[in-house]
Amino acid sequence: MSKKYWFVLLFVGFQGFAQKGITFEDSLRGSITAERKWWDLKHYDLTFDVNPDERSIKGLNIIRYQVLAENQSLQIDLQFPMKITYIEQDGNRLSYTKKGDNAYFVKLIDKQKVGDINSLSISFEGKPLAAKRAPWDGGFSWDKDEQGNHFVATSCQGLGASVFWPCKDHMYDEPDSLRMTVTVPDSLQDVSNGRMSKMCIDARGNRTTTWEVKNPINNYGVNLNIGNYVHFGETYKGEKGDLTCDYYVLPYHLEKAKMQFKDAIRMLQAFEHWFGPYPFYEDGYKLVEVPYLGMEHQSSITYGNKYKNGYLGRDLSGTGWGSKWDFIIVHESGHEWFANNITYKDIADMWIHESFTNYSETLFTEYHYGKTAGQDYVIGTRANITNDSPIIGKYNINQRGSGDMYYKGGNMLHTVRHVINDDEKFRQILRGLNKDFYHQTVTTEQIENYISSKSGLNFSKVFDQYLRDTKIPKLVQKPSKGSISYRWENVVLGFDMPIKVSVDGTEQFVYPTTDWKKLKGKSMKADRNFYVE
Numbered sequence: 001m002s003k004k005y006w007f008v009l010l011f012v013g014f015q016g017f018a019q020k021g022i023t024f025e026d027s028l029r030g031s032i033t034a035e036r037k038w039w040d041l042k043h044y045d046l047t048f049d050v051n052p053d054e055r056s057i058k059g060l061n062i063i064r065y066q067v068l069a070e071n072q073s074l075q076i077d078l079q080f081p082m083k084i085t086y087i088e089q090d091g092n093r094l095s096y097t098k099k100g101d102n103a104y105f106v107k108l109i110d111k112q113k114v115g116d117i118n119s120l121s122i123s124f125e126g127k128p129l130a131a132k133r134a135p136w137d138g139g140f141s142w143d144k145d146e147q148g149n150h151f152v153a154t155s156c157q158g159l160g161a162s163v164f165w166p167c168k169d170h171m172y173d174e175p176d177s178l179r180m181t182v183t184v185p186d187s188l189q190d191v192s193n194g195r196m197s198k199m200c201i202d203a204r205g206n207r208t209t210t211w212e213v214k215n216p217i218n219n220y221g222v223n224l225n226i227g228n229y230v231h232f233g234e235t236y237k238g239e240k241g242d243l244t245c246d247y248y249v250l251p252y253h254l255e256k257a258k259m260q261f262k263d264a265i266r267m268l269q270a271f272e273h274w275f276g277p278y279p280f281y282e283d284g285y286k287l288v289e290v291p292y293l294g295m296e297h298q299s300s301i302t303y304g305n306k307y308k309n310g311y312l313g314r315d316l317s318g319t320g321w322g323s324k325w326d327f328i329i330v331h332e333s334g335h336e337w338f339a340n341n342i343t344y345k346d347i348a349d350m351w352i353h354e355s356f357t358n359y360s361e362t363l364f365t366e367y368h369y370g371k372t373a374g375q376d377y378v379i380g381t382r383a384n385i386t387n388d389s390p391i392i393g394k395y396n397i398n399q400r401g402s403g404d405m406y407y408k409g410g411n412m413l414h415t416v417r418h419v420i421n422d423d424e425k426f427r428q429i430l431r432g433l434n435k436d437f438y439h440q441t442v443t444t445e446q447i448e449n450y451i452s453s454k455s456g457l458n459f460s461k462v463f464d465q466y467l468r469d470t471k472i473p474k475l476v477q478k479p480s481k482g483s484i485s486y487r488w489e490n491v492v493l494g495f496d497m498p499i500k501v502s503v504d505g506t507e508q509f510v511y512p513t514t515d516w517k518k519l520k521g522k523s524m525k526a527d528r529n530f531y532v533e
């Protein structure tokens with residue numbers, strides 16, 4: 001998701017400061033505990049009964065998992081005030097203990113043998129946390145549309161899916177597939193991830209829809225969207241064949257949506273070119289209108305950008321290029337490649353989602369409006385960089401880094417691209433990432449090493465500089481008697497990034513270090529595509 005305004009950045013920063021020391025609960029939530037590590041998620045079969053009048057839900061999650069190591073204690077997360085009503089395995093009710101507000105440790109009776117695939121049924125109910133400011137401060141958005149109908153949606157990045165359903169609430173492990181069966185009053189309809197396999201109305205006047213996700217899915221990607229929806233759709237002929245594109249909007253927005261959602265096909269054209277095939281053909285692509293701004297829910301991108309171009313009508317680059325397209329359609333869909341296909345293992349590495357997706361905005365602009373437009377866009381967004389704290393957060397406590405993961409991260413990737421100095425090679429690296437880390441959860445190190453190895457250049461110091469430090473490299477120069485002395489200042493130890501400069505009007509690469517070097521010429525100007533001072 002995108003955090004735009006300064007107060008949002010402040011808010012994230014504030015959360016960071018509010019966290020005085022690391023609590024036991026932070027570690028339970030953010031680390032791969034012994035009670036999580038021994039079992040591998042295979043499938044979630046989720047049932048929800050949603051009562052919008054009472055703002056309550058009731059449900060069942062049947063978790064299928066494979067035993068990787070012997071253990072009889074299993075951690076499940078479900079956040080207060082939601083509660084578990086029972087846990088069952090093979091017809092036996094199981095006992096469990098609770099640690100902190102949100103972690104349950106289930107005592108298994110059946111011997112857990114390595115290689116076995118077992119399942120666990122967890123029944124739950126309650127009034128889940130209402131979102132204060134979705135999607136950043138998430139939970140349930142219990143809203144009404146302009147015609148007075150219930151309009152309900154979930155969002156939970158960072159907060160975690162355990163805010164409304166019991167799960168292994170850590171990003172490193174994803175189920176291979178998922179099914180959701182959602183019951184709502186029959187005047188409404190739920191739209192969730194993947195494809196609808198069934199819809200029926202029961203005698204009580206409730207509508208039940210079943211959604212099948214045939215691919216791995218991260219837990220914050222799973223979502224409920226409930227409204228008085230109308231549907232339209234189209235087919236995109238893409239790199240892997242026919243991709244169904246389905247759109248669910250409120251009836252009084254149908255005509256606007258038919259115009260605005262044309263950006264979905266333009267998005268697919270641009271991103272399949274840069275990143276490779278859309279990663280979830282089996283599950284289709286959807287845009288679903290919601291009462292908040294939007295979120296990258298896998299195969300059901302949620303949309304609340306008011307049918308305006310830019311970010312709620314505003315161009316974040318200040319160059320005009322950001323007003324040519326719908327920010328939420330482009331940015332949130334960019335996450336299908338970076339977030340849903342390639343997913344961080346730990347939220348400290350959230351830049352893997354946001355920096356690449358921020359840069360996808362530039363690549364979209366370049367694809368449709370040309371190279372200079374793309375450059376103007378990404379350089380324009382530098383005004384939003386704060387350099388307040390490092391982009392990478394703290395590991396194992398569910399803590400993200402600086403909001404600079406957006407604009408600074410995008411500018412870092414733009415800089416990396418210009419160090420590589422070969423657009424086709426850069427594009428193949430982006431496509432290669434999506435192919436070689438297809439449907440995987442990854443670490444920063446894996447992404448860094450991949451880019452260095454595929455480009456043939458060692459970017460480790462560049463990543464240290466931009467991801468783990470707040471200083472921006474300064475290319476310092478001293479002209480004297482027909483020659484220029486130059487070096488890097490304000491950099492991490494060993495920083496030696498090559499940079500394109502113009503010396504007396506002639507472009508060339510130079511290879512500064514923190515030691516002075518010299519070349520012939522009167523003046524030197526750094527290429528604007530490199531994010532340096």
Ligand SMILES: [Zn+2]
Pocket residue numbers: 001002331332335353354357
């Ligand atoms: Zn985002």
